[in-house]
Amino acid sequence: MFDFCIDPQNLDGFYWWSCYLTTGKHISFYTSFFVVFALLIVTVPLILLFGFLGAIARQSRIYPIRIFGITYTSVVRGVPDIIFFLFVPIALDQGIEYLRHKFKCSEWVEPIRQGNDFVVCQIAKMPMGSSDQWIHDTYGFFLAALAFSIVFGAFAANTINGAINAVPPAQIETGVAYGMTRKQIFIRIQLPQMWAYALPGLSNLWMILIKATPLLFLLGVQDIVYWARELGGTKTARFTYPHSDWRLGYFIVLLVFYLFLSWVSEIFFNKLTLKVSKGQATLNGTVGGTIDYISVSDDEVRNS
């Protein structure tokens, strides 16, 4: 990086550190922090989408759809998220390849599952074996993001479902009195009103989502945990910057990063709660005080 970094063996103190912390691998470490944000940006809209679909399914008057909604939300809540994170990407991957195989290689007669192998024809591979590494990485990242969205979508569906039900019945009755249809009542009355009730649950979900991001590492994504382990491991004298096992130091950096993220989010959501509940007939809206939304709520969720 700097001119004086050509010969790190002779450096010490400040100069050594300024060279050490600007190596190519460290730059990769810094950019991998954006992977965390990328995951959050990709998953949040999907989580809200799955949450809405799940909540609407649970409210549906059609029996099979309602059963589907209830099963989706309760099964995901009853099983550790890590199991879904491991299962969903590989299941989707095999499912997609299976479908492509059926369409593109219909003349293929051998079974796909041969003993312990999963065999599909070359052109059914997803992504193509000939594609660049970054395509493989991006594909893996999006499968992981989808797994996150499915899991957290179930929690969001539960929160949104509760929030829709929490809208005071008198308001819906007013809608009926004005001759609105069910759809109109939902879009014009329930949907805009439910945010104030959904916000504590959703903000709690956001905190959990933040804390679930390091699990990306277990899915093979080169995220901050990957680089922290890589850079922190013992470097012998053969390396340009030899050092002992510094993994603890790197993990403490990650800890501070996550604490900071949680702290900033908490402040943001406290402000937002006040704003959304303005004019609402809740403790927040009338008294103007804040309720510690994390402390006691019926839907207290947490995880890794």
Added chain:
Amino acid sequence: MSCLQTLTDYGLRSIGQGVRGLPKSDITLCDQFVLIGSGMIWNVYFAIIALFFGFFAATAIAFAKNSPQAILRVPSSIFIFILRGSPLFIQFFIVYETFVLFPKIGIDLNLIFMEITVETRWLTRAWLGALIVLFLNTTAYSAQIFYGAIQSVPLGDIEAAQALGLTNKQINKRIIWPTMLRLAWASYTNEAIFLFHATALVFFSSFPAWQQKGDALYYASYFADKTFNPFVPYPIIAMYFIIFTIIIILIFNSINKKLNKHL
């Protein structure tokens, strides 16, 4: 090989009883059910011990956070903030790396009249090291739940107790603590479920499985790797977790009934 034979061979494999090697080829459905079920022993062990000790520690820390004295309030608030604000996954890493740095043989503690050696090598093993992390984690989450509940205890109850001449200690023990439990119980049930789910991370994150003695997820991912078929082991482990989650809910609901008996 019959399924009964598999059960005697692998039923207690996760705690080191039975056949040494794991099934490598011709993995049957029975193998998967038995070994993953055997791994659940660890998940249940971690959950029960961590929740039991965590409950008492959380009560103490919740009252400490509620205390008017800064010397109690500040450290407990910091403890709760750090453990709730960071991922459990990172906590496992940090604690494991710290324990690995400890000397292998043990630390000699020189007391005045005798010298004792504190065993440190057990700390890098999951049964103790991971248990400590899970205990601290659930303590922090539960303490925050309990603290929120203490804050919601109706003021009238406390005033009534004061009017009857109860001391502060008596009020804490007889009025605030039982009411706190009643108010917090729904959230605390959720916490118990999620702690139980978090035990699946133990062998998957930092703590190495010794002699292939692992928890349910350790065996499930072993089978998924060996058979390259995720559609069998993961639904099996999901089924086990759902069953145990229902058991937790039943136990906690029955305690809840006891807590609210007079109401």
